[in-house]
Amino acid sequence: MTERITPLISDKLSIGQLQVAATIELLTSGATILFISRYRKEATGSLDETQVAAIDAEMKRLDTLIKRKETILKSIGEQEKLTPELEAKINNCWDTTALEDLYLPYRPKRKTRASMARKRGLEPLATLILEQRERNLELRAELFLTDDVPDVEAALAGARDIIAERGVSQFQIIDNRLVFREGAQLQIAGLQSFQYGTMALPEAAVNTAQVLVHKNRLYIRNQVGIIVQTF
Secondary structure, eight states: OHHHHHHHHHHHHTOOHHHHHHHHHHHHTTOOHHHHHHHOHHHHTSOOHHHHHHHHHHHHHHHHHHHHHHHHHHHHHHTTOOOHHHHHHHHTOOOHHHHHHHHGGGSOOOOOHHHHHHHTTOHHHHHHHHHTOOSOHHHHHGGGOOSSSOSHHHHHHHHHHHHHHHHHTTEEEETTEEEEEETTEEEEEEOSOEEETTEEEOGGGOOTTTEEEETTEEEEEOSSSEEEEEO
């Protein structure tokens, strides 16, 4: 590992490679930062405590990153989606955020309430709710009843879970502000309240379980369906 990370640490900290390599060897042998900076100056080229600590921190960061790469490569390989080009990109990536971005399209999807609802055939019902053209959702929801979806309430709840998951990647709520994606841009709207029928919904009640943004329209959950407001 030392050979791989020495030039990276050297470049980032502007410390000579021989000094970095010597410090890594001492650290991995169990020497403390204080001991190295005080009593091993001849080996490190007189690096001070701050420099030794910086090498130690960067060494640990890169060690964690290398282990993460191994996990990611194994995961993608098990999916039989690991190409030579992708493998090279992952091996040459030394930024945690960039690495996770590379992995994102291949990350196994965890089982969620929305994924279970899709398996139960409720995706079309979710689409009907979003389209806002169905006047009697309860009646339409009866068409989706099965052994796994025993009643209208369960059908609508499953459909709402699908809708909520669709919106998760499109918006967040941060400090009582709705932050949503439109194309590649993040737009922030300061909101005093939402109109929920004839009653104002206060900021404190706003959370990701109650609202979502879909195609530039704001949806607010109620007990049965979704009430839509133009955003």
